[in-house]
Amino acid sequence: MPQPTHELFLAAITEERERRRSRRALIQGGAKLAAGATLATTMAMTPALGRLRAAAQEFEGDIDVLNYALTLEHLEYAFYRDGLDTFGSDSFDEGVYDTLTGIRDHEGAHVETLTQVVSDLGGTPVEEAEYDFGYGDDPDAFLEIAAVLENTGVSAYDGAGSSLSDPALITAAGTIVAVEARHASYLNLITGAVPFPDAFETPLSRAEVLDAAGGFIVS
Amino acid sequence: MRSAAQTTFANDLEVFNYALTLEHLEYAFYRDGLDRFGEGDFADAGFDAEVYEYFGLIRDHEQAHVETIAETISGAGGTPVEEAEYDFGYDDVAGFVGVAQALENTGVAAYTGAAGFIDDGGLLTAALTIHGVEARHAAYLNFLVGDEPIPAAFETTLTPDEVLAIAGPFIVSAGGEDSDDTSGTTTMPSTGSGAGVGGELQGRW
Numbered sequence: 001m002p003q004p005t006h007e008l009f010l011a012a013i014t015e016e017r018e019r020r021r022s023r024r025a026l027i028q029g030g031a032k033l034a035a036g037a038t039l040a041t042t043m044a045m046t047p048a049l050g051r052l053r054a055a056a057q058e059f060e061g062d063i064d065v066l067n068y069a070l071t072l073e074h075l076e077y078a079f080y081r082d083g084l085d086t087f088g089s090d091s092f093d094e095g096v097y098d099t100l101t102g103i104r105d106h107e108g109a110h111v112e113t114l115t116q117v118v119s120d121l122g123g124t125p126v127e128e129a130e131y132d133f134g135y136g137d138d139p140d141a142f143l144e145i146a147a148v149l150e151n152t153g154v155s156a157y158d159g160a161g162s163s164l165s166d167p168a169l170i171t172a173a174g175t176i177v178a179v180e181a182r183h184a185s186y187l188n189l190i191t192g193a194v195p196f197p198d199a200f201e202t203p204l205s206r207a208e209v210l211d212a213a214g215g216f217i218v219s
Numbered sequence: 220m221r222s223a224a225q226t227t228f229a230n231d232l233e234v235f236n237y238a239l240t241l242e243h244l245e246y247a248f249y250r251d252g253l254d255r256f257g258e259g260d261f262a263d264a265g266f267d268a269e270v271y272e273y274f275g276l277i278r279d280h281e282q283a284h285v286e287t288i289a290e291t292i293s294g295a296g297g298t299p300v301e302e303a304e305y306d307f308g309y310d311d312v313a314g315f316v317g318v319a320q321a322l323e324n325t326g327v328a329a330y331t332g333a334a335g336f337i338d339d340g341g342l343l344t345a346a347l348t349i350h351g352v353e354a355r356h357a358a359y360l361n362f363l364v365g366d367e368p369i370p371a372a373f374e375t376t377l378t379p380d381e382v383l384a385i386a387g388p389f390i391v392s393a394g395g396e397d398s399d400d401t402s403g404t405t406t407m408p409s410t411g412s413g414a415g416v417g418g419e420l421q422g423r424w
Binding site for chain 1: 273276277279280283284287327330331332334335336337340341343344347348349350351352353354355356357358359362367368369371372373374375376
């Protein structure tokens with residue numbers, strides 16, 4: 001069933017853009033990040049712990065967590081696959097297209113691996129959905145959405161990681177989330193945002209991620 | 220490899236002290252390097268003002284990681300490892316940037332290899348929020364020197380021994396030697412028979 005328009009994700013993009021712009025202004029203004037106690041208390045482990053524990057209850061087990069990750073990887077892979085069918089190398093600055101194809105291939109590998117792991121564990125892997133990312137014929141909009149997807153993806157993995165019980169799966173998820181963070185860094189950089197806007201990533205709950213990414217899912 | 224590493228960490232605090240060892244090293248690296256090289260030195264080496272600004276930001280991140288991890292260890296009743304003495308061996312900005320790239324990529328692999336050994340969910344989440352930032356640093360530094368920012372679909376994992384082989388030579392002497400509490404001076408967990416980092420490092424020198 002179609003989501004009520006793209007309002008959700010447009011709002012998410014606007015918010016992300018504003019956030020990145022304000023970070024940039026902060027840094028360019030010469031303000032230093034307040035290290036130490038202030039940051040320590042904003043870190044995940046203290047005030048957000050209750051929220052994260054609540055988030056952990058959003059999952060029914062490791063297979064559920066992996067299918068959640070697979071849902072996001074399907075979305076990301078389809079985004080790059082279709083976008084790079086739409087845009088050619090002349091749509092982007094030199095070198096960008098090649099890196100984007102590398103990112104696409106990474107997402108494809110994540111989809112394949114997660115699908116295999118869910119199957120091996122006796123689960124039913126979620127399948128690719130239909131998406132509408134709304135970038136039209138604008139390669140800059142495509143890159144902006146890519147940055148939002150990657151940054152959201154990192155937050156999604158960080159929010160869900162502690163819901164995994166098998167340490168080997170935690171390690172496997174770690175090998176993926178770091179790559180998503182590298183993608184996010186690169187896409188921030190080429191869209192004029194700070195590649196590493198904070199000293200700590202922001203974990204997001206499943207509900208928060210669905211708020212941000214769900215608007216892209218048509219069916 | 221996994222079982223060897225599993226014997227390496229007795230508990231979550233050991234994992235966090237391992238992380239703190241690396242964060243101390245990274246923070247000292249950027250702090251001292253950026254004391255030594257200014258914006259003009261970066262410009263002379265072909266790096267614009269934004270690069271210098273981003274290095275300052277990375278330094279601030281590493282400092283925040285050090286302080287937060289140390290507080291976490293203390294808060295959990297452990298003894299945080301202290302900063303050691305380091306020699307990174309660079310002579311100019313290009314060399315400094317090259318070491319930065321190596322440190323950050325090693326750091327990501329170290330966190331990736333260690334995360335699965337954290338039992339507490341809250342601590343795991345906290346470690347992941349740092350892990351991602353190290354990966355962002357690594358991608359940027361790769362890009363800066365003309366390497367692939369994202370070289371593979373899956374991040375490499377390194378065991379503490381493997382990390383020690385890479386980062387250990389930068390450590391001249393362990394921190395906290397003036398303290399009589401030796402539990403706080405272990406800079407790297409060891410898979411050996413309880414030998415501390417000193418013996419481990421001397422064995423490698």
